[in-house]
Amino acid sequence: MFQQALAANGLVAILRGLRPDEAAAVGHELYRVGIRIIEVPLNSPQPLDSIGILRNALPDDCLIGAGTVLSPLQVEQVSAAGGQLIVMPHCDRQVLAAAKAAGLFLIPGVATPSEAFAALAEGADALKLFPAEQIGPAAIKAWRAVLPTGTALLPVGGITPDNMASYLQAGASGFGLGSALYSLGLDAAEVGRRAQAFIQARNAFQG
Numbered sequence: 001m002f003q004q005a006l007a008a009n010g011l012v013a014i015l016r017g018l019r020p021d022e023a024a025a026v027g028h029e030l031y032r033v034g035i036r037i038i039e040v041p042l043n044s045p046q047p048l049d050s051i052g053i054l055r056n057a058l059p060d061d062c063l064i065g066a067g068t069v070l071s072p073l074q075v076e077q078v079s080a081a082g083g084q085l086i087v088m089p090h091c092d093r094q095v096l097a098a099a100k101a102a103g104l105f106l107i108p109g110v111a112t113p114s115e116a117f118a119a120l121a122e123g124a125d126a127l128k129l130f131p132a133e134q135i136g137p138a139a140i141k142a143w144r145a146v147l148p149t150g151t152a153l154l155p156v157g158g159i160t161p162d163n164m165a166s167y168l169q170a171g172a173s174g175f176g177l178g179s180a181l182y183s184l185g186l187d188a189a190e191v192g193r194r195a196q197a198f199i200q201a202r203n204a205f206q207g
Helices: 002-007 020-033 047-057 072-080 093-101 113-121 132-144 164-170 188-206
Strands: 011-014 037-041 063-067 085-087 105-107 127-129 153-155 175-177
Touching: 011 188, 020 037, 020 047, 020 188, 037 047, 037 085, 047 063, 047 072, 063 072, 072 093, 093 105, 113 127, 127 132, 132 153, 132 164, 153 175, 164 188, 175 188
Parallel strands: 011 037, 011 175, 037 063, 063 085, 085 105, 127 153
Antiparallel strands: none
């Protein structure tokens, strides 16, 4: 299921700051324009409530998960709330193991090849290259030469429709989209318009 959702366009919506009262509207709009993976960071207001609302509101082919997951306890909480995906800013083996033991999909954050290989050994479904500004397209191209074929690489941090092409050319599989997609105060329609701009940029590169 993870690979199918990622294949839609390779984009993960990161909704940091999302409130439960806006979760359904934002989620429906993102789904309408084509986003199939949505992440609510755990440092958002009542994130577990928002995860549950999104899971109940959206079709089964849309993966809902949590970001900024820092402990095995949080993995358990996300799973209990209906989350299917764990996204981390780091590569802590205890959290990696807890996510896989719970049967959840997993995108850990990595910043070095050593972390990348360690995460893959623990069963990571994709790698979050974070922060993308630090790693950059040149590093991604170098990583591609040594990582297993088919490894999904998702740069996160500072990604905009205007700078996606250089990462894609270097071998990125997709992206995590943060404040350029959603920030506190944006209504669902604006989030949808921004998501469409990202999707169009992605499709233009493919086309």
